[in-house]
Amino acid sequence: MFKYVFFLFFCLTVHAQKVAVLKYGGGGDWYANPTAVPNLIKFSNENINTTINEKPETVETNSVDIFNYPILFMTGHGNVYFSDADADNLKNYLQSGGFLHISDNYGMDQYIRREMKKVFPDLEFQEIPYNHPIYHQSYDFDALPKIHEHDGKQAQGFGLFYEGRLICYYDYECDLSDGWENQEIHNNPPDIREKALKMGANIIAYAFKN
Numbered sequence: 001m002f003k004y005v006f007f008l009f010f011c012l013t014v015h016a017q018k019v020a021v022l023k024y025g026g027g028g029d030w031y032a033n034p035t036a037v038p039n040l041i042k043f044s045n046e047n048i049n050t051t052i053n054e055k056p057e058t059v060e061t062n063s064v065d066i067f068n069y070p071i072l073f074m075t076g077h078g079n080v081y082f083s084d085a086d087a088d089n090l091k092n093y094l095q096s097g098g099f100l101h102i103s104d105n106y107g108m109d110q111y112i113r114r115e116m117k118k119v120f121p122d123l124e125f126q127e128i129p130y131n132h133p134i135y136h137q138s139y140d141f142d143a144l145p146k147i148h149e150h151d152g153k154q155a156q157g158f159g160l161f162y163e164g165r166l167i168c169y170y171d172y173e174c175d176l177s178d179g180w181e182n183q184e185i186h187n188n189p190p191d192i193r194e195k196a197l198k199m200g201a202n203i204i205a206y207a208f209k210n
Helices: 002-014 036-047 064-068 084-095 109-119 176-180 190-209
Strands: 020-023 057-060 071-076 099-104 156-162 165-172
Touching (some): 020 064, 036 071, 036 176, 064 084, 084 109, 084 156, 084 165, 099 109, 109 165
Parallel strands (some): 071 099, 099 165
């Protein structure tokens, strides 16, 4: 474990202002919402004093390159599959200080819950209360913005905690990353897009600090 901690510390020191999109197996559309993370980066750089590289990288789950990034973004609509090597690599990354944001783009829930059990068999997703710091970084939230309606369910934020640290944030029935996309793609109202971007900026701020 020491080599992973040292490697992540080195990478986060050198590459602290870079983020990546996670490419996973299973046939799900990991590439969904291609304008989302670039727009979030631009918003964060303009509003919360980050200096993130404007073009997010793409990294595969079993690659050592994930250790280059303090935060990984993951989304999609369908199947997710982690091999044993994927799960081990992601576990080492998260235990060593990395952070994963998962945005269910509708249809991902059953798969991501199953696959994250491979990564952390003993951890359960917990709903994160609104007094948690992730909701009060640069912007204050007492409810997640609901970007799109699917099943009439409440938007929820779930998390995995390792040794008391939030290592994975999962937005469900929220479509948060849809709200980051170019306006003409979904025609979301400006106020909804702004709320989505502000919550995304909070996630980035939290990942960079913790």
